[in-house]
Each structure stands twice: as C-alpha cells, then as structure tokens.
Amino acid sequence: MAIVVALDKKSLRSERVLEFALKEAKLRNEKLFFVHSLFGKEKTKAEEVIEGEKLLEWAAEQAKREGIEFEKHLLIRGKEPAEDVIEFANDVAASMIIIGVRKRRPTGKVLFGSVAQEIILNAAQPVVCIK
C-alpha cells in the first residue's frame, strides 16, 4: 500500500502537506509517492519542469532524512492534474491521497482550486486535504 502526495508548488502549505504525509507514512508504515503533474507539450514551460523537479527533490530529501520509503514522480503525460493524480493513485493501488487546499493570495483572495475539487470528487481513495 502507498500514500500519494500531490504537490503543486512550494509554499507554507506544501510544507504542512509534507509534514502530515511524513507522519502518516510512519504511522501506517506505508511508502510515499510524491507526485507533481504537468501537462507537457506546448502547455508546459521548461521552467515548470525544473521547478517541479526541485519541488519533488525537496520532498524526497525530507523523506530520506526521516528514513521513510518513497518514490518521486514528475508526471508529464498530457493530462490535466486532477485526472493525472487520480490515475496515478489507482495505478499504484494507493490507500490514500494527500493534497493541499485553500490557498490565499497575498491580497487575501481565497482559492479552493478546481484541481482539489476534482480530486476530492473523483478519487476512489480517501483524500486528506491540508489547509
């Protein structure tokens, strides 16, 4: 069994997502799959790929430090992120998906994010949302 951790961007929230994921992996004694989804082709810039790799590396380092088994996957498969994450979770027979939701922009606007909504609505596994 495995826990899929969908990371979208380095932020204080993704730190909380990671912190929770690491604890949960220990508690359940399960492997973590860190994923970051990009569409690819003309919809994705080279910098986004680099950023994505950095983000996954950041998560990987912390898992290593904690001695938690993990894999990291930069998904570039021509899919929208929600579909991509859900499909990946099914492929690895995940027991749960961890995502970050509810961002706030610097001026205060609140975002929920259609990706988070879609994952929550369509995933077969329980979804844990970190605020």
Added chain:
Amino acid sequence: MVLVERREVSYNFPDFEPVTAKDKFGNDCLIRKYEHRKDREKLIEMYLSFDHSQRCLGLPPVSKEGIERWIDYLAKSGFGIVAEVDDRIVGHLVIVPTEDGKNVDLTIFVHQDFQNKGIGQLLMSLIIDYCKRAGFEGITLVTERTNSRAIHVYKKFGFKIVAPYYECDMYLPLKE
C-alpha cells in the same frame, strides 16, 4: 478569516503623487495614497455597503470584523490607493508583494454606485506606472473565471491568463 502565513514584509514603497482626474462624466475624482490611520473608517464604510453579489473569491469580507481584519492586514503588508469622490472613498486598489518580493498581487474594488465611470481603469493605469517605478517585475492577480468583464479589462492593460485550470490567474510583466 485567518491571514496567517504571511511574513511581515516591510517593503519600502515609493511615494504616490495624488492625481485629480475627471471620470467619464466629467466629475472630479481624486486618486491618492491610502493612509490607514486617516482613511480606515472611510474604507470600512465603502466595504460595508459593498454589493455582496460582486464579491470575488471571498473578498471583500462580509462582516465588519472581517473587513477590519482584512484592511488592517493590507495596511501592514501592502500599499493601497483610493479613489475619492466628494470626500467619500469609492474605489480601492491594493498591492501586496509576493513572497519573493519581486512581484505584487493586486486586488481592486470599485463601489457599485461608482462603476462604469472609468474609475477602475484610472486606478489600474496609475498603479501599473507606480509598480514600474517601484521596480517590481510584474503584477499578478486572480479573478473568477466567469468574471468575463473584469478579465476583459485586465486584458486591455496587457494582463495574460497564466493558469486557466484553477481560478483565473493573470499576470502582467513589467520588465522586458
């Protein structure tokens, strides 16, 4: 509303010269820097009577406490300008630097009784110039995907949609 996770940015915002302009109908409108101590009550008043159906992504907050918390937070973290007609604040635009300090995030509201007079566009064009002078790399903003009127106006100023999957994330680069 919790506005945590913002580190205190004490950004040194340059001066903003007040501008008196005529709106589309020839009425005088003063655009000037928002001064928290002096203007707080007036701004609260504008938001207390703001049309709820025009709220965007949780802003402005509905309750008086929410409004107060939001504008107190903005006063600490960002820089604002206001449009004043007959001593009443009728428009408010605020920028808050992003975490890396290179860009600013922008939010603008014009009171429903003063819309369609060109006040919003005036605020926008003045702040774009201001941001260039202040040396920011670009302006980010987010609106609801269905808010086609606002998106149209932002596009007129050169904003591009950068993340259409989520809400409508837009960006205006200010440097080559």
